Amino acid sequence: MGQELYDLVIEHLQLVEYDYFDLEYESKDGHTFWLDHLKPVQKQHTTHKDYVFTFAVKFYTPHPNLLEDEFTRYLFALQIRKDLQNGRLPCSESTAALLAAYIAQGEKFECILGVGRFEISMAC
Numbered sequence: 001m002g003q004e005l006y007d008l009v010i011e012h013l014q015l016v017e018y019d020y021f022d023l024e025y026e027s028k029d030g031h032t033f034w035l036d037h038l039k040p041v042q043k044q045h046t047t048h049k050d051y052v053f054t055f056a057v058k059f060y061t062p063h064p065n066l067l068e069d070e071f072t073r074y075l076f077a078l079q080i081r082k083d084l085q086n087g088r089l090p091c092s093e094s095t096a097a098l099l100a101a102y103i104a105q106g107e108k109f110e111c112i113l114g115v116g117r118f119e120i121s122m123a124c
Helices: 003-013 070-085 093-113
Strands: 021-026 032-034 054-057
Touching: 003 021, 003 054, 054 070
Parallel strands: none
Antiparallel strands: 021 032, 021 054
16 A cells, blocks of 8 residues: 555654655656555556655645754755756745755755764765
8 A cells, every 4th residue: 555655765764744745656648646545556656667756745834944853844945945946836036046045055054064864965
């Protein structure tokens, strides 16, 4: 079942605030679908022999300041950066510039200190 795969990913990441995230996959025609937790994986993802899922933010919180876990906030920042780069996050130029500045500050901070439980580092 889809729920079993989702639970394995959440356990592997040791994610505390997992309700905001889910797994998505791409169909043959390029459409993106969220994993249905109640159906077997094989009945949902019929595109390839190898199953490829992407872990992503499914629900953006209207109050990100209420996110308690540092790793959760980090995953949100990664998703926002990816969505800005791919044009999936519609916003004004000024908002995009502000978000890019926050992301750049966060990446510089990571390079100096490391982040979270996986010590993620990026090239500075």
